[in-house]
Amino acid sequence: xxxxxxxxxxxxxxxxxxxxxxxxxxxxxxxxxxxxxxxxxxxxxxxxxxxxxxxxxxxxxxxxxxxxxxxxxxxxxxxxxxxxxxxxxxxxxxxxxxxxxxxxxxxxxxxxxxxxxxxxxxxxxx
Ligand code: HEC
Numbered sequence: 046x047x048x049x050x051x052x053x054x055x056x057x058x059x060x061x062x063x064x065x066x067x068x069x070x071x072x073x074x075x076x077x078x079x080x081x082x083x084x085x086x087x088x089x090x091x092x093x094x095x096x097x098x099x100x101x102x103x104x105x106x107x108x109x110x111x112x113x114x115x116x117x118x119x120x121x122x123x124x125x126x127x128x129x130x131x132x133x134x135x136x137x138x139x140x141x142x143x144x145x146x147x148x149x150x151x152x153x154x155x156x157x158x159x160x161x162x163x164x165x166x167x168x169x170x171x
Contacts, residue, residue, distance in 0.1 A: 075137035091156035
């Protein structure tokens with residue numbers, strides 16, 4: 046009986062959060078199990094405060110991802126060209142496991158990874 050109650054509570058909770066920005070967080074697996082940030086050597090010019098999509102993340106995507114994930118064309122079904130579209134994919138998982146950018150492309154710097162983490166931690170500011 047109590048299991049049934051928990052099940053229905055979860056359903057109610059999930060339907061309440063529908064179409065919220067919180068929905069986007071459900072797409073992100075940001076446990077960072079595979080990245081040890083404590084070893085990162087961060088340069089002085091690495092901005093880590095007040096990270097927003099406009100100020101840092103859009104440029105990061107532009108530099109390291111957009112060549113393969115634009116709005117149209119040969120984007121492998123992944124559109125990272127805007128704030129709303131990029132939140133549909135689990136980017137934390139890709140970054141945490143060093144899956145993207147793929148081998149052979151310029152990898153993310155430690156600064157960029159930390160910026161991305163801080164951006165997520167602080168609520169994906171637009
Ligand atoms: C050289 C081209 C290239 C670059 C640069 C690139 N990707 Fe990809 N990406 C791919 C290809 C090809 C796939 C589909 C095949 C695969 O999953 O390996 C893919 C798949 C993905 C997926 C879907 C994975 C899945 O399993 O559904 C995500 C999310 C993604 N990329 C994010 C990124 C991010 C974020 C960056 C930049 C940090 C990036 N990619 C840079 C080529 C690229």
